[in-house]
Amino acid sequence: MQQSDPRGEAPEMESQNEPLIRFDDVVKRFGDNVVLDGLNVDVNAGERVTLIGPSGSGKTTILRLLMTLEYVNGGTIWVGGEPFSHMYKGGRLVPASEKYLRARRKTIGMVFQQFNLFPNMSVLQNVTEGPVHSLGISKDEASERAVELLEMVGLQDKINAHPTQLSGGQQQRVAIARALAMRPEILLLDEVTSALDPELVAGVLDVLREIARETDITMLCVTHEMGFARDVSDRVFMFDAGRIAESGPPEQIFGDPQEDRTKSFLKAVLEQS
Amino acid sequence: MDFVINALPQYWEGALLTIRLTVLGAALAFVLAVVVGTMGTLRNPIARAVATVYTEVFRGVAAIVLLFWFGYSFVEITGFRLTTDFAAILALGLNVGAYGAEVVRSSINAVPRAQTEAAIALNMSWWRRTSRVIFPQAWAQMLPTFGNLVIELMKATAIVSILGLTDLTKVADDFRASAVADTFTVYTVALVAYFLFAQVLIVLVRLLERRANRRLGRPTDDSLLGLLRPPSIGTTTGGAR
Incomplete structure (x- = not known):
């Protein structure tokens, strides 16, 4: 394939430590509201990244762009060294077609704030639906794997x-099992504990900690749980107004923040809890 | 009373045509409603335009004029003569299908966008998303209105009596014309028959509704009496979010 490289570097040199996910000057607008304003982000394979920042700062939009629930208005998203928001056509990058996206996004899974389980299916069917219908795995194999995953999240008896018979925390753990059933390389977690009663949060976070420990899935978490962010993250991005105000390892962001914006945000969050 | 008992076989004869027109007309209306209603939810502007034109045209014309048109005018432009009962099935099916398409479209659009997004996150194709996730949820919402529409359609089959087909209404009217009984009796029997058919249709739709709600994990009233009164779903219409 004829790849044009705007940075002018040889692709061979880059491939050694090429990031798994690259946002290249990404712009996202909703009407007049510019949510992401020329964002550049690299995430390496296996990295656990936490996105923090005030509401409306663009954190969730990053996950939604990666899940192809939204489309970029400018710039390009790359995954695994290949264009993701776009595709090559006649040597040029054009917006990705639905067919192209279907081939690419199967490596990505997402867990939503509101769980979004399918109410017309049992817990087991929720977890087998994706593997059977979009990965083409046999029903028996998918069920076997679903049972394993439901055991892992502590819901073997459900x-x-x-x-509708489950608590919010249980629903969210089913949603996590459902996302993992697709064997994703990248797991997107969009404020997965924000809709839960306080006493149910710990159970969900424990499951996520276990995934972080036991797998090498690349994780992008939008969260307001600063303790969790500190525990599992390799890197924390502090967002403000569609840009990264500050990024670094959790010890730095939480222990010794450099930017005023980060300091004031963390102060506000900690006072709240 | 003797008249009623003796005339029942003839009423039943007419009722069979009413039932046949209802079943076939409803089948056509249902297929049209699902196909056109789903087209109305697509992003493709051509599909949406076709859906809009169909809906607006066929809910905007009187079913009886449509019936005359298929019965008398159709042969003039195409050379094909449609039998009167086929013309009636077409006219009623197209007419009620237009109402049904609106029901299907709005029910599909009422399923939370988040359900589509969850299905996209599982990389499901449009067809899988629609058939496995969205439609089963919209179905529960369509049923009550479908119940109304199928009763409307059943009653509207009476228009074929004007074109000389011997349905339930025509049987009653013939009895009046031949003066074998008083007009009160001949029409009351027909009214009661239509009412009973409507009750049967309502019970059938309620059974479907019960099944649909149970699949969505909503509480259902499983008593026999529950089939005769509207289900109270209460506050759980959201189901699992």
């Missing part, structure tokens, strides 16, 4: 239950 396999045949209906989503």
Whole structure:
């Protein structure tokens, strides 16, 4: 393939430590509201990245762009060294077609703030639906794997239950199992504990800690749980107004923040809890 | 009373045509409603335009004029003569299908966008998303209105009596014309028959509704009496979010 490289570096040199995810000058607008304003972010394979910052700062939009629930208005997203928001056509980058996206996004899974389980399916069906219908895995194999995953999230006794019979925390753990059933390389977690009653938060975070410990899945978490962010993150991005105000290892961001914006945000969050 | 008992076989004869027109007309209306209603939810502007034109045209014309048109005018432009009962099935199916398409479209659009997003996150194709996730949830919402529409359609089949087909209404009207009984009796029997058919249709739709709500994990009233009164879903319409 004829790749044009705007940085003018040889692709061979880059491939050694090429980031798994690259946001290249990404712009996202909703009407007149500029949510992401020329964002550049690299995330390496296996990295656990936490996105923090005030509401409306663009954190969730990054996850939604990666899940192809939104489309960029400018710039390009790259995944695994290949264009993701765009595709090559006649040697040029054009917006990705639905067919192209279907081939690419199967390496990405997402867990939503509101769980979004399918109410017309049992817990087990929720977890097998993706693997059976979009990965083409046999029903038996998908069920076997789903049971394993539901055991991992502590819901082996709820396999045949209906989503409405579960607590919010249980629903969210099913949603995590459902995302993992697709064997994603990248897991996107969008404020997964924000809709939960306080006493249910710990159970969900424990499951996520276990995933971080046991797998090498690249994780991008938008969260307001600063303790969790500190525990699992390799890097923390502090967002403000569509830009990264500060980024670094959690010890630095939480222990010794450099930017005033980060300091005031963390102060406000810590006072709240 | 003797008249009623003796005339029942003839009423039943007419009722069979009413039932046949209802079943076939409803089948056509249902297929049109699902196909056109789904087209109305697509992003493709051509599909949406086709759906809009169909809906606006066929809910905007009187079913009886449509019936005359298929019965009398159609042969003039195409050379094909449609039998009167086929013309009636077409006219009623197209007419009620237009109302049904609006029901399907709005029910699909009422399923939270988050459900589509969750299905995209599982990399499901449009067809899988629609058939496995969105439509089963919209279905529960369509049913009550479908119940109304199928009763409307059943009652509207009476228009074929004007074109000389012997349905339930025509049987009653013939009895009046031949003066074998008083007009009060001949029409009351027909009214009661239509009412009973409507009750059967309502019970069938309620059974479907019950099943649909149970699949969505909503509480259902499983008593026999519950089939005769509207289900109270209460506050759980959101289901699992």
